[in-house]
Structures are given as structure tokens and as C-alpha cells.
Amino acid sequence: MKTKQLLKYLRIDRWPTVWxxxxxxxxxxxxxxxxxxxxxxxxxxxxxxxxxxxSSRATGYLDFNxxxxxxxxxxxFATGVKLARPEFKVIVMGGDGDLASxxxxxxxxxxxxxxxxxxxxxxxxxxxxxxGQYSPTTPEEEYASTAPYGHIEKPFDIVKxxxxxxxxxxxxxxxxxxxxxxxxxxxxxxxxxxxVVDVISNCHTYFGRYNGMPxxxxxxxYFKTNSVTLQKAQTMSEEELEGKIVIGQFxxxxxxxxxxxxxxxxxxxxGR
Amino acid sequence: xxxMVLMQGDEAAAxxxxxxxxxxxxxxxITPASxxxxxxxxxxxxxxxxxxxxEDEIASAAAIIGASLAGVKSMTAxxxxxxxxxxxxxxxxxxxxxxTVFVNVMRGGPSTGLPTKPxxxxxxxxxxxxxxxxxxxxxxxxxVQEIYKYIITAFNLAEKYRTPVVFLMDETLGxxxxxxxxxxxxxxxxxNRLREEQxxxxxxxxxxxxxxxxxxxxxxxVEMGKARFHVSGLIHDExxxxxxxxxxxDRLVRRLVEKIRLHADExxxxxxxxxxxxxxxxxxxxxxxxxxxxxxxxxxxxxxKVGLFRPITIWPVPRTRLKELLSxxxxxxxxxxxxxxxxxxxxxxxxxxxxxxxxxxxxGELITPQEILDAVTELQSGIVGYY
Numbered sequence: 001m002k003t004k005q006l007l008k009y010l011r012i013d014r015w016p017t018v019w020x021x022x023x024x025x026x027x028x029x030x031x032x033x034x035x036x037x038x039x040x041x042x043x044x045x046x047x048x049x050x051x052x053x054x055s056s057r058a059t060g061y062l063d064f065n066x067x068x069x070x071x072x073x074x075x076x077f078a079t080g081v082k083l084a085r086p087e088f089k090v091i092v093m094g095g096d097g098d099l100a101s102x103x104x105x106x107x108x109x110x111x112x113x114x115x116x117x118x119x120x121x122x123x124x125x126x127x128x129x130x131x132g133q134y135s136p137t138t139p140e141e142e143y144a145s146t147a148p149y150g151h152i153e154k155p156f157d158i159v160k161x162x163x164x165x166x167x168x169x170x171x172x173x174x175x176x177x178x179x180x181x182x183x184x185x186x187x188x189x190x191x192x193x194x195x196v197v198d199v200i201s202n203c204h205t206y207f208g209r210y211n212g213m214p215x216x217x218x219x220x221x222y223f224k225t226n227s228v229t230l231q232k233a234q235t236m237s238e239e240e241l242e243g244k245i246v247i248g249q250f251x252x253x254x255x256x257x258x259x260x261x262x263x264x265x266x267x268x269x270x271g272r
Numbered sequence: 273x274x275x276m277v278l279m280q281g282d283e284a285a286a287x288x289x290x291x292x293x294x295x296x297x298x299x300x301x302i303t304p305a306s307x308x309x310x311x312x313x314x315x316x317x318x319x320x321x322x323x324x325x326x327e328d329e330i331a332s333a334a335a336i337i338g339a340s341l342a343g344v345k346s347m348t349a350x351x352x353x354x355x356x357x358x359x360x361x362x363x364x365x366x367x368x369x370x371x372t373v374f375v376n377v378m379r380g381g382p383s384t385g386l387p388t389k390p391x392x393x394x395x396x397x398x399x400x401x402x403x404x405x406x407x408x409x410x411x412x413x414x415x416v417q418e419i420y421k422y423i424i425t426a427f428n429l430a431e432k433y434r435t436p437v438v439f440l441m442d443e444t445l446g447x448x449x450x451x452x453x454x455x456x457x458x459x460x461x462x463x464n465r466l467r468e469e470q471x472x473x474x475x476x477x478x479x480x481x482x483x484x485x486x487x488x489x490x491x492x493x494v495e496m497g498k499a500r501f502h503v504s505g506l507i508h509d510e511x512x513x514x515x516x517x518x519x520x521x522d523r524l525v526r527r528l529v530e531k532i533r534l535h536a537d538e539x540x541x542x543x544x545x546x547x548x549x550x551x552x553x554x555x556x557x558x559x560x561x562x563x564x565x566x567x568x569x570x571x572x573x574x575x576x577k578v579g580l581f582r583p584i585t586i587w588p589v590p591r592t593r594l595k596e597l598l599s600x601x602x603x604x605x606x607x608x609x610x611x612x613x614x615x616x617x618x619x620x621x622x623x624x625x626x627x628x629x630x631x632x633x634x635x636g637e638l639i640t641p642q643e644i645l646d647a648v649t650e651l652q653s654g655i656v657g658y659y
Binding site: 014057065073076106109265 | 322360
């Protein structure tokens with residue numbers, strides 16, 4: 001799709017972005033806008049809520065109802081927005097540190113409640129804005145500014161976390177797989193209930209530089225060669241899957257969302 | 273016919289809030305504030321509102337700010353430990369100028385402290401709990417009737433000044449039951465939010481535009497929708513977008529403080545009893561003011577010229593009137609269930625030749641009228657004489 005067509009969704013006067021040249025955040029943002037365009041959503045009826053971090057600065061560039069909130073709390077703020085204005089499409093954008101570390105509690109509870117939010121995780125496996133510290137998704141043995149001897153912790157798998165917490169739409173793509181990414185984000189926005197899209201993205205500035213991939217293309221190359229589809233992954237052994245990025249749609253199920261249930265509760269309370 | 277009702281303090285906070293137009297409540301269980309959540313969970317769905325019990329107090333505070341920005345008047349309630357957790361979000365509400373009400377039913381601290389006992393230990397936390405320079409409005413009623421009345425005021429002030437308002441109570445007030453006459457429609461003023469329909473299509477909405485910086489009054493908040501504004505906890509320009517320019521930063525932080533400081537007289541609510549000829553001024557608030565009131569009555573029977581000043585807006589301090597009274601008396605007693613948090617403010621307004629006596633208690637028990645009378649006796653044994 002021509003980028004020009006998507007400019008109407010951006011606050012061009014707020015550019016340039018704070019992101020490094022070649023950052024994957026721009027790819028995710030474009031995929032999101034393409035999904036919005038395909039769905040023909042009204043700008044007035046979209047609220048985008050972000051936390052703190054590089055990716056969370058996205059809200060400042062988008063011409064929707066936008067909130068740049070507190071570190072880790074985007075989902076909690078978005079919960080308030082959604083319950084106050086159920087007619088809005090409410091999208092949460094944040095990084096892996098924001099959504100899986102400091103905001104991990106809100107993440108799992110939103111999944112459990114099946115509240116009608118779309119959570120897009122800009123997962124670059126590192127804290128970018130603060131200077132490359134390890135995050136809850138940094139793989140074991142990789143390097144970070146606070147892991148100069150190699151990382152010793154097991155990472156969270158955002159997809160598994162979302163699935164076990166009860167999310168009703170879960171998908172993963174990388175910034176290399178742009179078309180897939182558009183499709184998943186589009187499905188996620190359309191989905192009623194909580195939807196999580198884990199997007200593996202490149203922070204070549206920190207993650208890449210510390211781990212032998214200082215150029216954006218090297219990281220994209222890495223995503224290309226190390227990604228396997230869910231279908232293929234199901235035929236592979238645990239050892240074969242070591243270090244692989246499994247991409248695909250992991251769950252899509254229709255269940256009553258929080259607000260549907262609350263409307264029933266309101267009827268009961270009003271004796272209707 | 274005036275309608276007499278019997279209500280618990282926590283219940284009055286919840287029902288008063290609904291009367292003020294609150295239609296969203298997010299909270300987390302905590303003694304002695306849990307009853308507010310319980311009443312909200314029962315009553316809000318009846319009026320088409322939403323109650324949600326969040327995963328913690330941090331999420332609760334965030335959710336009410338989100339709901340308020342989206343267009344719905346919102347509130348949460350907690351006690352000391354939860355109030356500590358909410359501080360970062362309170363700062364966000366200050367910075368984004370989001371009308372919100374935070375009820376803190378105070379219990380003994382620090383830390384888990386005395387969960388089932390009253391305290392007034394969060395006076396300074398209400399003022400300075402969140403980081404950075406800011407102003408705040410905090411109200412503290414003294415009876416169940418006042419809880420109902422002033423929680424409505426809290427919502428109105430939040431809307432008018434676009435600020436979080438802290439509504440202080442204490443365990444005793446929260447759990448006590450009193451009857452009062454339900455105010456009629458005519459007696460209740462509600463400040464309403466501008467609706468989305470009230471702004472013109474394509475009108476560029478600058479949510480933080482202020483015409484007069486010397487005397488800033490915030491423009492009303494419009495609910496989310498047509499105007500598509502941006503909010504951020506970063507230093508921002510009038511349109512709400514992050515901006516690290518020193519002039520913009522200076523102007524914003526000063527405006528956030530001035531918009532409340534310069535309107536302190538308008539915001540100030542207080543009560544006085546027999547202050548006209550008082551030589552000894554007792555300053556007390558919340559539940560302690562009721563013991564102080566009793567102490568004044570007893571002392572007056574003994575013809576001691578004692579008066580009571582009761583700030584209801586704890587923050588901003590009703591300085592103008594308080595200063596005036598302090599200039600007329602020879603002694604002042606500040607009674608509070610903490611180790612002198614409000615005394616700190618009062619003393620900054622007191623001349624050197626005024627004798628000062630503090631009555632403080634932090635053992636989870638209420639200050640008695642006798643304890644205040646003892647302070648009066650001590651003071652008047654020196655300066656204050658009988659007629």
C-alpha cells in the first residue's frame with residue numbers, strides 16, 4: 001500500500017519521530033495504520049493508549065484519541081477508557097518491558113477478564129529508551145547493558161503468557177513479515193474480547209549492537225531465517241525449536257467480553 | 273418532605289459520588305475503605321455506571337484517569353497503603369489535568385500500621401505524595417452528612433480546576449453511622465462536563481490552552497471523541513504534545529501550581545465556632561474537630577474564651593482567614609492524630625508571640641475533648657485569664 005494513503009492517520013506536524021533510523025517501530029506503526037485503513041474505522045472512534053518507552057511514543061504521532069500514560073500502566077488506563085466508552089476501538093501499544101515486566105500484572109488480568117482491547121506488543125527484547133538493559137523477553141545468554149556477561153534469566157514467551165491467562169485472540173509476527181503483521185493486527189482489532197499481537201521487532205541500536213547485528217537489515221535477516229510458522233513448529237521437536245521464533249495465529253475464539261457481561265449485570269441490577 | 277436517612281460514612285461517600293455524576297469506579301479492597309467499593313458495585317450498575325475491581329491500586333488509579341479522559345466522572349477509594357501505590361497516577365492526573373476523585377479513608381501508618389484504627393497520618397501525603405512541584409485540592413469532612421455533601425463538592429472542584437481531588441476521611445468517619453437530611457435537588461449544584469456534541473466539527477481543540485497565564489483558569493475538559501486530543505505525562509505544549517523547551521516547561525509547571533494557589537480563597541471551605549472573641553484558637557479537622565467542638569463548649573462554660581477553626585479544605589490551606597484569626601489570638605492549639613503535620617502549616621502563619629500547644633496522638637485512639645481541655649488549661653495557666 002502507498003504510504004501516502006496512510007498519512008491522513010498521522011500527525012505529520014509532530015514528526016520526525018524519536019526513533020532511530022531503521023527502527024522496527026515504524027514498520028509496526030505502518031502495519032497498524034494499514035489495518036485501520038482496511039477496516040475503514042472512524043478516527044474519532046479509535047483510542048490508542050501507550051505506556052512509557054520508545055514504542056510508547058507512537059501515540060504522539062497518531063491522529064486518533066491518544067494517551068501517553070505511565071510506565072507499565074497503559075492497559076489499566078485503556079481499561080478505564082473502554083469501560084467509559086464501549087463504542088471505541090481501544091488499542092494498547094507498548095514494549096516488552098512496559099507490558100510484560102512493570103505492566104505484567106495488568107497484562108494477565110486484562111487477558112483473564114477478556115476485556116475488549118487490542119494489545120500490540122512491540123517486542124524488541126530490550127529496554128531501548130533507557131539504554132539497552134535486559135528485559136523480560138531478552139533470550140538467555142544474549143548480551144545487554146545490564147547483562148555484560150550474558151543473560152542468565154529465562155525469558156517470557158508473550159504468546160504463551162497471553163494464552164494461559166485467557167486471551168481470546170493471540171498471534172505473533174515479526175517486522176520482517178509485514179503482510180502477516182497487517183493481517184494479524186486487522187483481525188485483532190476486529191476481534192471482540194482481548195486480542196494480543198506479539199510483534200518481534202528490531203532494536204539494532206542496542207540489542208543488535210550487543211549481539212552481533214548492529215545494522216537493521218541484519219536483524220531482519222535474523223527474523224527471516226529464524227522464524228517458523230506455527231504449522232511447521234508443530235512438527236518440530238523442542239530441540240529443533242530452540243532459538244526459533246514461532247509465528248502465526250495461536251488462538252481465535254468467540255467468548256463474551258467483559259462489557260457484554262457487564263451489560264447483563266446492569267440489566268439484573270435494574271431489575272429488567 | 274425532607275427525607276431523613278441513616279448512613280455509614282463510607283456509604284455516604286459512594287452515594288454522594290453517584291449524586292455528583294460519578295459513573296465509573298475502579299478500586300481494590302482495603303480496610304477501612306472497602307465498603308465504598310461494595311456500595312459502588314451494588315449501586316453503579318443501577319444507574320448505568322460501571323464498577324470494576326482492578327488487580328491493584330495502581331491499576332485502579334490508572335483506570336479512573338482513563339475513564340475520566342474518555343468522558344465519564346470517575347472515582348476510586350483506598351486507605352494509606354493503597355494511597356501510596358496511587359501516587360504516581362495522581363501525578364499523572366495533575367500533569368494531564370484530569371478531573372478525578374481519590375478517597376483516602378485514613379488508618380494508622382506507616383506501612384500496614386493499624387488497619388482498623390483511625391488516623392490522620394496522610395495529611396502531608398495528600399499534599400506531597402506524588403513527585404515534582406504541583407498543587408492539590410484535599411477536602412476532609414467531619415460527619416456523615418458532610419461526607420455526602422462535600423464529596424459532591426470534590427467532584428465539582430475536580431471538574432472546575434481540572435485536577436485530582438483527594439477526599440480524606442478516617443476509619444471512624446468511614447465506619448460511623450449517622451442520620452441526616454438528604455439534600456434536595458435545589459440544594460445540590462453539579463458541575464457538568466462539556467460533551468463531545470458541544471464542540472464544533474473540525475475545531476482544533478487545545479486541551480491545555482490558557483488565555484491568561486498571570487491568573488490561569490483551566491478551560492473545561494471535553495470528553496474524548498471529535499477533538500482527538502493527545503495527553504501525556506511529559507512536559508507538553510498547549511496541544512498536549514511532548515516538548516522539552518525550557519520556557520514551555522517553566523510555564524506549564526508554574527501554571528499547574530498557580531491555577532490552584534491563586535484561587536485558594538475561592539476553593540477554601542472552613543467552619544468556625546465561637547472565634548469572634550476567642551483568645552485561644554483550637555485548630556482541628558475531620559473526626560478530631562468533633563472532640564475539639566466539645567472542648568470549646570466545656571471551656572466556654574468555664575468562661576474561657578476558646579474558639580474552633582476547622583479547615584474543610586485541608587489543601588490549599590485557608591490561609592487568608594486562618595492568618596486573620598491567628599493575628600487576633602494569644603494562644604493556639606493544634607489537635608491532630610499525627611505528630612504535627614498540619615501544625616507545620618499553621619505555625620508558618622503564626623507570629624512569634626503566640627503561644628502554641630500541640631495535641632498529638634498516633635496510637636490508633638481518638639483525641640478526647642479532655643485532652644484538648646488539658647492543653648487549654650496548660651495554656652491559660654500562663655496567659656489566658658478568667659473574667
